[in-house]
Amino acid sequence: MSQTRRKFINTLLGIGSLGSLGAIFYPVLSYLVPPKIAEAKVKSLKIGTVENFSPDSSKIVKFGRKPAIIVRTEDGEFRALEATCTNLDCIVQYKKDTKQIFCACHNGIYDLHGRNISGPPPRPLGEFQVNIINDEIVITQPG
Amino acid sequence: MIKKVYNKIEEWLDSRYDLSPVKEFIAHKKVPVHRHSLWYYLGGITLFLFIIQVLSGILLLLYYKPGEDSAYESIRFIITEVKFGWLVRSIHSWSANLMVLFAFVHMFSVFFSRAFKNPRELTWISGFILLVLAMGFGFSGYLLPWDELAFFATKVGTDIVGVVPVVGETLKVILRGGEDVTGATLSRFFGIHVAILPAITTVLLVLHLLFVQRQGMHEPKEFTELPEDKKKYIPFFPDFALKDLLFWLIVFNILLFLAVYFPWELGPKADPLSSAPSGIKPEWYFMFMFQTLKLLPAHILFLEGELVGVLGFGLVGLLWMLYPFLPFSRSEKKLQITTIIGVLAILFIVVMTIIGYLE
Numbered sequence: 001m002s003q004t005r006r007k008f009i010n011t012l013l014g015i016g017s018l019g020s021l022g023a024i025f026y027p028v029l030s031y032l033v034p035p036k037i038a039e040a041k042v043k044s045l046k047i048g049t050v051e052n053f054s055p056d057s058s059k060i061v062k063f064g065r066k067p068a069i070i071v072r073t074e075d076g077e078f079r080a081l082e083a084t085c086t087n088l089d090c091i092v093q094y095k096k097d098t099k100q101i102f103c104a105c106h107n108g109i110y111d112l113h114g115r116n117i118s119g120p121p122p123r124p125l126g127e128f129q130v131n132i133i134n135d136e137i138v139i140t141q142p143g
Numbered sequence: 144m145i146k147k148v149y150n151k152i153e154e155w156l157d158s159r160y161d162l163s164p165v166k167e168f169i170a171h172k173k174v175p176v177h178r179h180s181l182w183y184y185l186g187g188i189t190l191f192l193f194i195i196q197v198l199s200g201i202l203l204l205l206y207y208k209p210g211e212d213s214a215y216e217s218i219r220f221i222i223t224e225v226k227f228g229w230l231v232r233s234i235h236s237w238s239a240n241l242m243v244l245f246a247f248v249h250m251f252s253v254f255f256s257r258a259f260k261n262p263r264e265l266t267w268i269s270g271f272i273l274l275v276l277a278m279g280f281g282f283s284g285y286l287l288p289w290d291e292l293a294f295f296a297t298k299v300g301t302d303i304v305g306v307v308p309v310v311g312e313t314l315k316v317i318l319r320g321g322e323d324v325t326g327a328t329l330s331r332f333f334g335i336h337v338a339i340l341p342a343i344t345t346v347l348l349v350l351h352l353l354f355v356q357r358q359g360m361h362e363p364k365e366f367t368e369l370p371e372d373k374k375k376y377i378p379f380f381p382d383f384a385l386k387d388l389l390f391w392l393i394v395f396n397i398l399l400f401l402a403v404y405f406p407w408e409l410g411p412k413a414d415p416l417s418s419a420p421s422g423i424k425p426e427w428y429f430m431f432m433f434q435t436l437k438l439l440p441a442h443i444l445f446l447e448g449e450l451v452g453v454l455g456f457g458l459v460g461l462l463w464m465l466y467p468f469l470p471f472s473r474s475e476k477k478l479q480i481t482t483i484i485g486v487l488a489i490l491f492i493v494v495m496t497i498i499g500y501l502e
Contacts, residue, residue, distance in 0.1 A: 032317045033313065033316060033317055034316065034317075034320050034321050034327060037321075060416050060417065060418065061416075062416055065322070065323065067415070067416055069418075083418075085419075087441075087449070088298070088299040088302045088303060088436075088449070089298045089299060089301075089302035090295055090298060090299060090419035090423070091295075091416075091417065091418050091419050092418060092419075093418030093419070103419060104418070104419045104420060104421040104422070104423055105295060105299055105419050105423050106299075106436070106437045107437070116441070119441075120436070120437065120439065120440070120441050120448060120449065121441060122441045122442065122447050122448070122449075
């Protein structure tokens with residue numbers, strides 16, 4: 001009788017302790033994950049006039065929270081790509097000598113459409129649509 | 144006069160706390176003397192450098208201000224305005240690197256002399272965790288100046304965490320304090336660097352030292368096989384302690400030389416909207432892992448290359464930590480598998496590090 005009573009008390013204590021631990025750790029673990037900051041979803045972005053970009057140059061702009069790279073090719077065409085390397089999150093750059101997109105962290109190379117052509121990047125860079133409206137360049141997220 | 148005061152204090156304490164076990168311990172602690180005795184000093188040197196880290200770190204805390212708009216500026220203030228600030232910062236950085244270096248050498252010396260074997264398995268494990276913590280100190284401290292190199296190294300380092308299956312992405316967000324490396328990351332790394340890691344390290348360090356004190360120095364096989372009268376020992380106090388002190392002084396001088404003649408640099412301030420500079424590299428003790436990841440192809444079979452690399456390093460690290468429990472670690476053959484593994488490990492680390500710096 002006393003044995004089952006002890007067992008009963010122990011089980012009760014055990015459940016209580018587990019509950020208490022849960023009540024401590026759940027809020028702590030939740031606290032560790034930062035809340036998502038609400039931000040207006042950016043669909044398209046004006047990045048300046050055509051004259052601001054000389055041929056064979058590039059610029060990094062902020063598209064929402066992510067960086068984007070704008071490249072004006074030698075023949076004056078505009079390309080806009082996500083600037084975050086798909087390998088390990090570094091920010092890519094435009095290489096004038098090879099006319100490619102290059103990531104200096106791990107020597108990842110993409111072509112000017114964002115296709116990963118050599119090095120460690122596993123995926124291509126996302127490409128934005130570029131429209132020129134009244135001399136002003138507007139980049140738009142596809143889809 | 145001093146002696147008298149000292150005796151008085153000792154008497155006072157002794158009558159209240161009975162110091163005889165401590166005195167007994169100190170009087171009988173001895174260190175074996177043989178041709179590999181030199182390796183006994185490495186752990187002590189690492190400890191000495193850790194103490195320097197704590198002290199110089201406390202000094203830096205007086206002026207350092209974490210935050211996207213203040214971290215870089217406060218470090219610049221320390222090295223340009225504060226008297227001897229450049230020296231304190233330089234000592235902190237150099238001593239961190241030397242500490243990791245000596246910890247590595249200490250670990251390999253223990254590995255090759257098989258000091259990890261029964262009964263010292265837990266000393267080995269606690270030591271390995273201390274090395275990982277030291278690397279954590281290095282990684283978190285690297286970001287604190289908020290310069291360009293630090294920023295991208297942290298982006299890469301934390302992104303690697305993200306490739307771990309299932310929990311990776313959450314871990315990455317927890318570590319970064321958000322999706323990206325921002326001021327929130329800096330706050331977290333600061334907290335990790337000055338509060339969380341020091342607390343955990345203190346506990347493990349005390350355990351590690353207690354284990355060593357309880358079991359005494361490991362004696363290599365060739366020493367234990369000597370006849371009793373051929374075994375030479377020196378007392379820990381004062382002989383070994385004085386030699387320890389001598390090594391500490393030598394290391395301290397090297398540290399000061401490096402800190403004064405090669406003051407630690409501060410690069411340009413981090414700009415989240417600039418391309419990664421070429422020549423971005425992590426601290427040298429991460430280089431071999433960084434380089435390995437760099438050399439892996441984008442895909443290995445159906446897995447991403449970096450995932451294979453990260454899981455591989457995780458697995459190897461775990462096996463290394465549990466090495467004393469692996470069946471072949473106890474092999475007594477002439478050309479021991481332990482020696483081969485140790486040499487291969489060092490070769491791999493050295494070669495990968497060199498390739499990393501040559502590129």
